[in-house]
Amino acid sequence: MSGGGEKKTKKRKGIGAPTPWDRALFIEFGSILKTQDIFELRRCMLKLARIYGFDALYAVSPLTRNPEFGRHLSCLNFPAVWERQWRRRLFWVDPLIDYCLKHPQVFMWSYVFDKPNLTPAQKRYVAFCRDLGMGEGLGTIVYGPGGRMGFTGFGKPTSRDCFSAQSFQAVATIAQLSFNRYCALSADADGSKPELSPREIEIMAWAARGKSNGDIATILGISRHTVDTHLRRAFRKLGTSDRTVACLKALELGYIQSSEQNFSPQFQIGKPTPPVED
Structure with missing residues (x-):
């Protein structure tokens, strides 16, 4: 005790004391909460993932047990062919999503991919991923307000030290902090998101990406009328009849990502065949 009756405290040292590296990480983690839009958030997530040796990530939200609802994808640094096919129909068979709904902890992708009880379609999905160099990573479920759930997968590990x-x-920390921020940015906590x-x-x-309705019909192998119908429904849900405004709203709400505008998918001979049945 000092003469003034005040007790002097000493800085904690030894095991459990914060190191300069810890403080640097706290600052990096805190940067998640300062992001101003979803695109900046995803870039921040990837920056943090790379600290731990992962060079790609994908996030799915909102997550429901019925794949027909939700399962909206955003990803960084995964092959474009995988992204296209996942959005088109592979979301139905991704075993990592099914597993995380039943096991609320971080897990290695290979643990799920190697399970003997996968369906035939899931086994073809696993083979497709491994052909693309996506056979290993870490995944986890995340939770938000109102019972909302999501999934985050970290891929392209650079070494075994990543595990x-x-x-x-x-x-687990990066994924959960990011999902909390995503929910706040997307203004979905109050149920206002279409x-x-x-x-x-x-x-x-x-x-x-600037494709016309005719182009989209050709790319997806559906009729022009079907494309027109889906776009009208999407415009109505987004509260506009203007194509540009609808695209901007879809970007703001996180349904599509700005990275999607930076490439024009080409259909080339020799691309891996998606492992699902028609």
Whole structure:
């Protein structure tokens, strides 16, 4: 005790004391909460993922047990062919999504991919992913307001060190903080976000790339009338009849990502065949 009766406290040292590296990570984690839009948030997530040796990620939200509703995808640094096919129909058979709904902890992708009880379609999906170099990573379920759920997968690991206990803890923290921020940015906590179907999202994504209705029909192998119908429904849900405004709203709400506008998918001979049945 000092003469003034005040007790002096000493800075904590030894095991459990914060290190300069810890403080740097706290700052990085805090940057998630400062992001101003969904695109900045995804870039921030990838920056943090790379600290732990993962060079790609994908996020699915909102997550429901019925794949017909929700399962809206955003991803960074995964192959374009996988992204296209996942949006189109592979969301029905992704075993990582099914597993995370029943097991609320961080897990390795290979643990799920190697399970003997996968359906034939899921086994073809796993083979498709492995052909693209997507055979390993970490995944976790995340929780938001109002019972909302999502999934985050971290892929393209650079070494086996990516699967340390520290990495598992860091991935859980990055995913959960990011999902909380995503919910706040998307203004979905109050239930104001319109629900677009997977097909409407897919067609809106192509529209955002500047494709005409005829082009979209050719790309997806459907009729021009079907494209027109889905776009009208999407426009109505988004509260506009203007194509540009609808695309901007879909971007703001997180249904499509700005990265989708930066490439024009080409259908080339030799691309891996998606492992699902018609």
